[in-house]
Amino acid sequence: MVLIYIDQAEQQIKKSSLEAISYGAALAKQLGVTAEGILLGTVTDDLVSLGKYGLQKLHQVSDASLNHFDAKVFTQVLTEAAKATNATVLVFAHNLNGKAVAPAVAVKLHAGIVTGANSLPDTSNGFTVTKTVFSGKAFAHINIDTAIKVISINQNCFGVQMHEGAATVEALSIAIPAASIKVTATHKVEGEIPLTEANIVVSGGRGLKGPENWGIIEDLAKVLGAATACSRPVSDSDWRPHHEHVGQTGVQVAPNLYIAVGISGAIQHLAGVNRSKTIVVINKDPEAPFFKAADYGIVGDAFEVLPALTAAIQKSKA
Amino acid sequence: MKLLVCISKTPDTTSKIAFTEGNTKFDENAVQWIINPYDEWYALVKAIEMKEQDPAVTIHLVTVGEADAEPIIRKALALGGDEAIRINIQSNDSFVVASQIAAIAKEGAYDLILTGKETIDYNSACIGSMLAGLLDLPFVSLANHMVLNGNTASVKREIEGGEETCEVTLPAIVSCQKGMAEQRIPNMRGIMAARTKPLKVVEPIAVQATTSIKTYDLPPAKSGVKLVAADNVDELVRLLKEEAKAF
């Protein structure tokens, strides 16, 4: 049985988990087994309709204390849940919480793990998972050699896939261990789309000259419903907050569309964005290395091109 | 207060990535090795800052690797840290690596174990979490700020669209990312001192790998950029909508 971890925040199922369900369901079909989910805590989403993404059964440990993530507690509960349900493959989203618990759960289950998988495993001869390595510069095909297997999937690599169907929901009773952390404050950046969950990212580099010029980036992001990001020197100079820094040493993103404005395309920057489906580069230097990694480009001055592009998109959406 | 900082050796960020032996081995020819930036800039420098604030802090560094990892661990010692341990085994299996570090951690009775958020070669982000599983310790991942207060640490961790502050009682494991500390350059005094700092080599414990790398390959090259004239943004919008189906 394939058991998919369904991650929630503030009692809402994360988009990356819907993708994990889609992936887990496809994998279950490939293996000829059932696709089941494990949800910790309580959510406001309709659970039966998770069947739309291919989930057949959902196991829920609906203790309200599990509405707050705690790596040690979640590791223990997920390990017990995997044992109680006889899971043979566990699927996680390679998101913030997935990164924190999937390897620990694998260790507890004596299971091999591949994190950051890109596609369904090849099960024709063994169990081979493909993942990106060297920060997106290469792929590795890795065999998992244990009976139980754990995979976490890169966001936006598989997509959310809809079917017909309804999931049955079953309560699972597992003893909840004592909390190992105490959350004392939560700070959400209001009105912003989280970078790692965004479908579209608009990113600015040193070519924008200074923080006072970010209005044109934000305007474009707004009409596209996009998140904003930046290159490393931009966050190092405090033009933008650290969490917007993308690249090999910042956040790695893989949106459907990445628009790079006034960014030269250094190898370390590309390493954080090269898994984006479509890359658009706007740069006044036709020799900028980023054009080699781009799908579409405009050679031009960002201060002229961006307002025109924002207006054109607005018009096309009207 | 005893800290253990996990140090990994990775190819320099500008390295050309290539493979040999029928795409089964990473081509190490002409590769410059560096300390994994997350381990160096954030985990190690954070530990050094803690020692600067409280001289009673001792810092041990641990690396899992063969003799060719020594320049990296010496460089880490040049930045700071009291002594280093190299576990003499090369492995691509995170479980093997984490098990080796766990064995050292058990012996050393550390209060805090720091790792980088991931390595820039395998990008697995596994070691911190696996250590937490192996040692049954609290784990705070993707931390960008930490203050110690006696036996507890107050740690800020990234969450989707923001961050949360949590308190954790030591011993604990924390994985570090940008914000935690600032990159430093080793100075001459540090480099000289590092030469005489203890570097203990220990033999690995026996554990079975759980995964094996079959082959590698490179991503297909982009087919080439489609350039649109700067005064024709409508055409870009059309291409993005109709061809790329980007929105």
Ligand SMILES: Cc1cc2nc3c(=O)[nH]c(=O)nc-3n(C[C@H](O)[C@H](O)[C@H](O)COP(=O)(O)OP(=O)(O)OC[C@H]3O[C@@H](n4cnc5c(N)ncnc54)[C@H](O)[C@@H]3O)c2cc1C
């Ligand atoms: C170990 C290491 C790790 C690193 N990690 C990262 C990382 O994670 N992320 C990252 O981004 N960088 C990283 N870097 C830095 C990287 O090497 C580059 O220096 C950085 O990405 C450059 O940022 P930039 O493109 O914004 O600036 P620049 O390289 O200065 O490029 C600015 C660009 O703007 C263009 N421009 C100027 N004016 C305009 C205009 N009016 N309109 C349009 N275009 C204009 C220019 O033609 C130029 O191409 C790392 C470096 C090292 C050594």
